[in-house]
Amino acid sequence: MLEELDRIQIFHRHSNLNTPSHSNLFSIRPYFHSPYSHSWINSGDAMGRKDPALPEWQLFRWLFIISAVWNFAGAIPGLFDSAGMFAQEFGRGLTDPVLIAVYRGAWGTAFLYGFGFLMAAYNPIRHTGIVLMGGIGKALFALNLLYMLLNGWTSSFAILVVLGDALFVAAFVAYFLRLKKLGEAIL
Secondary structure (H helix, E strand, O other), X not given: OHHHHHHHHHHHHHHOOOOOEOOEOOOOOOOOOOOOOEOOEOOOOOOOOXXXXXXXXXXXXXXXXXXXXXXXXXXXXXXXXXXXXXHHHHOOOXXXXXXXXXXXXXXXXXXXXXXXXXXXXXXXXXXXHHHHHHHHHHHHHHHHHHHHHHOOOOOOHHHHHHHHHHHHHHHHHHHHHHHHHOOOOOO
């Protein structure tokens, strides 16, 4: 019986730690506990920001995880076999060491953005700048690759890359529209 009473008192003491009180001027409302909650981002902060752990953000989390996998799927072979990836994408060999280094560098950028998309998956509200830059990069790359495809400079493999990046850009636009509807700042 005393053990149960001790457990209740301990629970009661700890459960009041995050509730508003007159002695805690920084506590506005009860804090939402989630692995994504931070002091500046919860369902009841002074700025009215939403907790990214809420179900409405789960779809965007998956979008950013899939975006990261998409980037890694291209970047890893592009980093380790730049000439082979170039041959697959453009249907011709790449032998100039300077151009191989430049092409490998482009894949290095895609690899880093993969990690950026993972950061956005962790907190879709905080890392909007990464999504904006990644989305612009995907849009410009897809447009450039489409131009090269229409001029016959690439293999048919480029169609897959153009369509994939175009789908991600469209999904990122939907993400930004949702942020705007919720009153969140994009940057």
